[in-house]
Amino acid sequence: MILKIALRNIYRNKKRSLITISSIFAALLLIVLMRALQFGFYDKLIETVVESYAGYVEIHADGFWDNQSLDNSMVVDQNLMDDLKSVEGVDNIVQRLQTFSLISMGDKTKGGVINGINIKEEQKITDWNKKMVSGSFDLGEDEVIIGKGIAKYFDVVENDTLILYGQGYRGMMAAGKFPIKGIIDLKNPDLNKLGVFMNMETARNYVSSDEISTHIIIDKKQYYDEEKIANDLSQILSDDFEVMTWKQTLPEIEQTITADSAGGLIMAFILYVIVVFGMFGTVLMMTEERKYEFGVLISIGMSRVRLFGIILVETIILSMIGVVIAILITYPISYYYYLNPINMANLMGDGADMMMEEMGFSPIAPMSISWDIPLSHALVIFIFSLIISIYPAIKIMKLDPVKSMKA
Numbered sequence: 384m385i386l387k388i389a390l391r392n393i394y395r396n397k398k399r400s401l402i403t404i405s406s407i408f409a410a411l412l413l414i415v416l417m418r419a420l421q422f423g424f425y426d427k428l429i430e431t432v433v434e435s436y437a438g439y440v441e442i443h444a445d446g447f448w449d450n451q452s453l454d455n456s457m458v459v460d461q462n463l464m465d466d467l468k469s470v471e472g473v474d475n476i477v478q479r480l481q482t483f484s485l486i487s488m489g490d491k492t493k494g495g496v497i498n499g500i501n502i503k504e505e506q507k508i509t510d511w512n513k514k515m516v517s518g519s520f521d522l523g524e525d526e527v528i529i530g531k532g533i534a535k536y537f538d539v540v541e542n543d544t545l546i547l548y549g550q551g552y553r554g555m556m557a558a559g560k561f562p563i564k565g566i567i568d569l570k571n572p573d574l575n576k577l578g579v580f581m582n583m584e585t586a587r588n589y590v591s592s593d594e595i596s597t598h599i600i601i602d603k604k605q606y607y608d609e610e611k612i613a614n615d616l617s618q619i620l621s622d623d624f625e626v627m628t629w630k631q632t633l634p635e636i637e638q639t640i641t642a643d644s645a646g647g648l649i650m651a652f653i654l655y656v657i658v659v660f661g662m663f664g665t666v667l668m669m670t671e672e673r674k675y676e677f678g679v680l681i682s683i684g685m686s687r688v689r690l691f692g693i694i695l696v697e698t699i700i701l702s703m704i705g706v707v708i709a710i711l712i713t714y715p716i717s718y719y720y721y722l723n724p725i726n727m728a729n730l731m732g733d734g735a736d737m738m739m740e741e742m743g744f745s746p747i748a749p750m751s752i753s754w755d756i757p758l759s760h761a762l763v764i765f766i767f768s769l770i771i772s773i774y775p776a777i778k779i780m781k782l783d784p785v786k787s788m789k790a
Contacts, residue, residue: 385689389696399665400701406661407705407764410654415713415757421647422751423721425640431570432636433629436509438477438600439609441632442467442616445625447597453482453552456595457624467599470615472607475507478596480586484549484557486579488537495533496577497547499586499596508602511567517541518565522582526564532576534566541565547579552592559589655763663771666698670775678784687779694775702768706761713757717750724749 393400433439444457459478467476480499485492502520505511511520516531518541527545534540544562551557561581569575587593601616603609609628616626630637680690724747 385692385696389693389700392693392697393700396669399669403662403665403701404705404708406665407658407702408709410658410661411706411709411757411760411764412713414651414654414760415709416716416750417650418647418756418760419713419717419750419752420720420725420748421644422753422756423717423724423749425644426751427724427748428636428640429629432633436569436571436574437629437633438508439603439629440601440613440616441598441627441629442601442620442624443598443627445623448625448627451481451483451597453550453590453592453595453597456480456552456592456597458594459596459599466619467601467616470612470619472603472612472615473601474604475504475602477501477504477508477600477602478583479598479600480583480590480595481597482549482551482557482586482590484547484579486533486537487546487548488539488543491537493533493536494577495547495579496574497549497586497589498578498580499583499589500580501583508600509569514567514569516566516568518563520565520567522564522580522585524582525559525561525585526581527561528565528567528580529563530575530578531566531568532572533579534563536576539563545579547589551590552595555591557590561585651760655767658764659767659771662698662702662767663774666694666771666775670694670778674782677779677782678786681782681784687782691772691776691779694779695769695772698768698772699765702764706764710757710761714752717752720750721752722749 444455447455447457464476467473478501480497482497484495484497486495502511502522515528516534518528520528522528529539529545537543537545539545541563544560546560547558549557561579567575567578567580569578581589583596587595601612603612613626613628620626677690681687726747
């Protein structure tokens, strides 16, 4: 009976109902599209920076992060690898050897980060085919791939030779000549300016050690949470190891996302205020206009609780209609721009793509199609509807039927 009367009241006051539905729809449309674009940009940023080389989870010897010296390296055996593979969500695992050296050619010298890698294993995490600027990633003995920033600094191309000089393992001297096999763009400003990549065997020979690694990078399976994977790894590994997620190894990316998301939440809050006041204004107007009706209904025996239930159902139905329409319209839009990402550089003008790449951001921004976005904001609207319904409840409980019918 309550639902039937509520539906009749909604249909009877078409203009008022349309205003309420429209305000909810418009605000939720803007909120969902804005947040879908934001989260899509974050996903692309994480993919560009984290999946390009950094990895979702990193394992290294305890103390290595604070003092990144080869003397704080570790030896990785098969038992350790088997333990890592046993954790749910772990996909690809790669070992790396990282050290700092001077890079020299002619009269130019600069610091660089030497990375010993296994190309076949790295290819499972980073698609080197798409990132090679020139040359090949098929590394031979004593050959290196360099970041495009190093190539630009020394003005070198493939087949030129660089001289590396640094400190090896346990105080040994590290030095050698290394022909350039290729030039790579990892979409990471620091790696492009400092990164030198060579086979793991070549790197170990360079630092005078046959078995050490500085860290292990773990790639997760799709939809798994890296925080949970890191916690699970910490449970099975001894205190000799430290486990960190990309949020800890790349705090600047996390800070960028947090700061930008806070701005989006402020905008969403402003839109929520508009929706709430719009809904409250409608409910306030409806309550005042229907005092006579409420007085008559109470006089003929309808309980005040049931009358409040009718108003509550009306408010919820109007809210849900606006929410459903907004979701039905925003999801196809989000899905379209998920498949056809927006090129932010085109919106920002000439040179924006280069500027964003220098900052480590991809100018391509797809929209997120996660259902969490529309459903979470729809839930907020629903909660606001319940809160707004408190006002007519108070009015109904205090209503004097005689006075209301005389007004």
